[in-house]
Amino acid sequence: xxxxxxxxxxxxxxxxxxxxxxxxxxxxxxxxxxxxxxxxxxxxxxxxxxxxxxxxxxxxxxxxxxxxxxxxxxxxxxxxxxxxxxxxxxxxxxxxxxxxxxxxxxxxxxxxxxxxxxxxxxxxxxxxxxxxxxxxxxxxxxxxxxxxxxxxxxxxxxxxxxxxxxxxxxxxxxxxxxxxxxxxxxxxxxxxxxxxxxxxxxxxxxxxxxxxxxxxxxxxxxxxxxxxxxxxxxxxxxxxxxxxxxxxxxxxxxxxxxxxxxxxxxxxxxxxxxxxxxxxxxxxxxxxxxxxxxxxxxxxxxxxxxxxxxxxxxxxxxxxxxxxxxxxxxxxxxxxxxxxxxxxxxxxxxxxxxxxxxxxxxxxxxxxxxxxxxxxxx
Numbered sequence: 056x057x058x059x060x061x062x063x064x065x066x067x068x069x070x071x072x073x074x075x076x077x078x079x080x081x082x083x084x085x086x087x088x089x090x091x092x093x094x095x096x097x098x099x100x101x102x103x104x105x106x107x108x109x110x111x112x113x114x115x116x117x118x119x120x121x122x123x124x125x126x127x128x129x130x131x132x133x134x135x136x137x138x139x140x141x142x143x144x145x146x147x148x149x150x151x152x153x154x155x156x157x158x159x160x161x162x163x164x165x166x167x168x169x170x171x172x173x174x175x176x177x178x179x180x181x182x183x184x185x186x187x188x189x190x191x192x193x194x195x196x197x198x199x200x201x202x203x204x205x206x207x208x209x210x211x212x213x214x215x216x217x218x219x220x221x222x223x224x225x226x227x228x229x230x231x232x233x234x235x236x237x238x239x240x241x242x243x244x245x246x247x248x249x250x251x252x253x254x255x256x257x258x259x260x261x262x263x264x265x266x267x268x269x270x271x272x273x274x275x276x277x278x279x280x281x282x283x284x285x286x287x288x289x290x291x292x293x294x295x296x297x298x299x300x301x302x303x304x305x306x307x308x309x310x311x312x313x314x315x316x317x318x319x320x321x322x323x324x325x326x327x328x329x330x331x332x333x334x335x336x337x338x339x340x341x342x343x344x345x346x347x348x349x350x351x352x353x354x355x356x357x358x359x360x361x362x363x364x365x366x367x368x369x370x371x372x373x374x375x376x377x378x379x380x381x382x383x384x385x386x387x388x389x390x391x392x393x394x395x396x397x398x399x400x401x402x403x404x405x406x407x408x409x410x411x412x413x414x415x416x417x418x419x420x421x422x423x424x425x426x427x428x429x430x431x432x433x
Contacts (some may be wrong), residue, residue, distance in 0.1 A: 074250050076263035079271045079279045083288040085297045088267040089132050090142065092117065092228050095265060096172065097144045099226055100155060112224045112262040113155070113170040116215075118177055120231035126176045129230060130159050133174060164218050177232045179215045180245050219249055223257035227264040303330060316356035317363040324349070324360065327433035328368060331413075334430045344404040345430035347371075347413040354379050354417050361415040376411040402428050 082088050096115055103111035117133065119126035132138045136157055139145060145153050156168040160175040219225065227246065250260035269288075271279045291297040308322035317324065327347060334345040349364070351357040357377060365375040376397055400409040414429075 071247070074247055075261045077266075077281045078263065079266035079268070079282040080284040080286075081271050081278070081282050082267060082269060082284065082286045083291040083297055084269045086286055086288075086291040087296065088230060089129070089138070092230065092265070092267060093133075093138045093142060094144055095228065096155070096226075097139065097153075099262075100153065100170065101145075101149065104152065109259075112226050114222050114225045114262075115155075115172040116219065116222075116225055116227050117172060117174050118180070118227065118229045118232045119175070120229075121177060123176075125231055126160075126174070130174055133157050133172065134159060160215065167218060167221060173215060173218070175215045177229075216245070216249075220252060220256075223253045223259040224262045225253075226262045228267070229265065230267050231269075232266075316351070316359040320360075323433055324363070327431050328364070328371070331431045332370070335412075342404050344402075344409075344412065344428055346401065346411075346428045348429050348432045349413070349415040350432060351415065351417050357415050357417045364413060364415065371413050374410055374412040376414050378414060378416040 080088065080091060082091070099111045099115075100113050103113045117129060119129050134157055136155060139153065139155070155170045155172055157172045157174065158164060160173075160179060246261065246264070254260035266279065266281075271282060273279065288297060292299050303326070305322055305326045308326070311318050311321065313319045327349070331345060331347040338345055349357075349360050351360060357379065361375055361377040364371050365377075366372060376393060378393070397409065397411055397414075401411075403409045
């Protein structure tokens with residue numbers, strides 16, 4: 056409509072994108088993007104079943120952004136249809152009609168269900184020689200397999216690109232995957248080519264595409280011209296959906312000239328611990344556990360602060376989780392198992408399920424680490 060009836064050129068508009076309905080939801084981190092995704096899926100599913108099979112669909116592809124923690128969170132919420140059971144999105148009399156099969160990227164795909172939600176991340180759309188392809192080429196070079204035997208059965212993986220070419224009318228939902236518009240990596244081109252091939256073969260390409268992001272911008276910094284919802288952080292704070300941040304200032308604090316992080320930043324470290332203790336005492340009647348978060352610029356400083364807090368602070372002894380991240384804010388592989396388990400149970404006050412009460416991390420944990428119990432950040 057903006058293109059056909061607007062007053063003039065649209066900033067950032069590229070007609071090559073405009074091959075099927077494309078909408079963006081600009082929503083503050085923590086304001087409920089996952090809930091809106093689930094609602095969009097239910098909306099399309101029942102319109103497809105009960106109203107109009109052509110304009111709607113019951114096949115969905117949910118693509119997480121590059122950060123592993125984003126995919127982990129989506130998998131936690133959507134796996135086995137958990138979010139659809141726990142949220143009041145489906146009228147009770149329609150619950151028996153909702154037969155959506157959720158398939159994470161780790162699961163092999165043998166048959167494509169009529170009603171399906173694929174969970175994946177944008178890395179799986181990359182056009183690079185896959186491990187599966189290398190295995191197949193090796194096997195073909197060593198063995199002569201009979202034609203009735205399917206080589207791909209030897210190496211099970213979620214072959215999402217191969218699957219999508221047989222899924223016309225699929226809805227694409229992207230969570231913090233706006234970097235897909237970096238044409239150097241050609242992720243968006245893959246979707247456009249998929250749409251063209253599906254339309255050519257089946258007469259129907261991609262149904263529509265939804266972007267969900269707090270920062271839906273192009274590489275030049277321009278907002279996507281296909282934004283239809285703008286729910287900014289200020290509004291989310293005013294509505295008490297996202298916490299109001301309070302900046303604490305330590306009076307008369309002095310930075311000590313030292314190469315040791317604990318000595319240099321001792322005033323701020325101890326002030327953060329004192330404030331955390333205040334929150335812990337205030338939240339006891341509610342059975343809520345506040346989490347203290349130390350954000351460090353380098354792994355070396357994180358190690359030093361971890362050793363201090365985890366050993367010298369009695370009420371935090373052996374209750375501190377150390378997480379190293381790389382320069383992009385991605386959790387390092389060695390720390391992933393701990394980080395994933397902690398993220399799943401961070402709101403649980405039961406120490407047997409979650410013993411940690413503080414995190415020491417290198418840099419800020421990026422998109423997806425949208426936990427509710429972090430009360431103090433140093």
